[in-house]
Amino acid sequence: MSLEVLKRGLLATVQDLGRKGYGKYGISSSGAMDSYACSLANWLAGNDGGEALLEITWSGFSIRFLRDTLASITGADLAPESSGISVPMWRPVIFRKGSELTFKRPVSGCRSYVAVLGGIDVPEVMGSRSTYMRAGIGGLKGRALQSGDVLQVKHTAFETRCMWSSVWNAEYPFQSVDWSASPRYTYGHPHQIVRVTRGREYGDFSSLAQERLFQDEYIVKPESDRMGYRLKGPQLQLVTPREYVSEGVAVGTVQVPADGQPIILMADRQTLGGYPKIAQVASVDLSRVAQLPPGGSIRFHEISQSESEGLYFEQARKMKLMKSMIDYRLREGFHAAAGFEL
């Protein structure tokens, strides 16, 4: 026994980097909406990037650690607290056995990630531990977490207690370090510029629609969820409305139904889409979308194919560097524990 859910909050699920290879069967990838924050959380908790962790949406979620646990919190700032003390994010944190972690209120962003050393131990379904609620698979019994759920944590050789016993301060419910892996942009800024390439049917839209897409602001509607971000703004109309044949779509595909209001497809999207695709979000900007709260806004900025790919390569390079620095710090930190502070 390792973690107990005390309060379910709005929505919390177990996720990893998603289920690959089953799209042809109509099974969406699912996985963390913000894969950047997911990878960072895992690295900071001493894992590889793809371990299962908690994705916490909005506020009200609360857990208790049933043993000393090395963890980390990344993604949205949902005011994480333990015994009334604010818990620092984007860094390794050791929670004492019995301590609680509560997400009090949304400060910025929408989805927070909690990784624990070893990863959440739920069964793999089709190669992934991600919860896909619509099909009732993955995660804990294929559903959102509820009060009273107990989650197991995978055993690792990395012994938390030994490493930290020398610096343990009994007065505090948790202990952290004086460094962090700060995010590459301001998380949860409610107004984002999202870079896109043109979609396959971009040319089918009126010149007015093409202009509006890149000039006007689109507001995130409250019915946005893990399947898609529904936007509200100037209508995007086709030159000649017609039926389109459904085709395989991707995370970040911006499709436009007949009402002219775009939808950005996200992790739990359907695998095939039958609406015209006006744009495709650059992979590196999917995290920005995933952190937008209802009422937030998007301005689309057009980039070229090679720019979109270049951003992807650039981010991969930076993340690789980040990973090696975190690994180094984790190893060094545990040996020079005297340098740690709360």
Add this chain to the structure above:
Amino acid sequence: MKQLIIDAMGDSALLIQFGENIDESTNSLVQAAAFRLEQHPFPGFQECVPSFTTLTVYYDPLHLNQPADGGTAFEFVRTIVAGLLQNMETVPATERETIEIPVCYGGEYGPDLAYVAEANGLDEEDVIKIHTGQDLLVYALGFAPGFPYLGGIPESIAAPRKTTPRLRIPAGSIGIAGTQTGIYPLETPGGWQIIGRTPLALFRPDQDPPVLLKSGQWIRFKAVSFSEYTRLAGGRK
């Protein structure tokens, strides 16, 4: 083969179009191409998703082993894919694989059978005869895990969607909407006219593959009695 249209879908996917119209010959090219790519995955290939007239290919641009010659990753993958598919044997002359789908029509399992019959001026028996009267191609799986997009059924048993969708349609339900027919793999809300139910599980996440049907296969509905349904279902409803 005709000239393929290959379009980028952002930085990590592309889409290949094999034709304009929904027909069996175009779809067989899609299925053959999917098979070919899965048999000969290029470095960085993740998966491909067949649909009616197109195949979407997903890849990780980081793992393409692309020489630094200045071209985009998309252009690089497009060349690989076009090459693989140029040498593709045209439609593999495989024998048609037809899967029989037992259906208990009408009654509790098919509450709208009477409506579909009446709307078309037929007896319920006629509707069943026509619905079981031809092989249907599984063009693609999508919408929900294991949901088959099937070839059309005759106009003579077509029926409009319900004006108010039902909140709960049990898994295995067979529906009609216009000239489309389908099988609900999961219990979901839905607006199709429900004419029967199959005891087969279309989505079975604990098995490999996790779905009963695959795109490119053919199915044929077969009417079974309530007791036969119960036997096949092994006690499940």
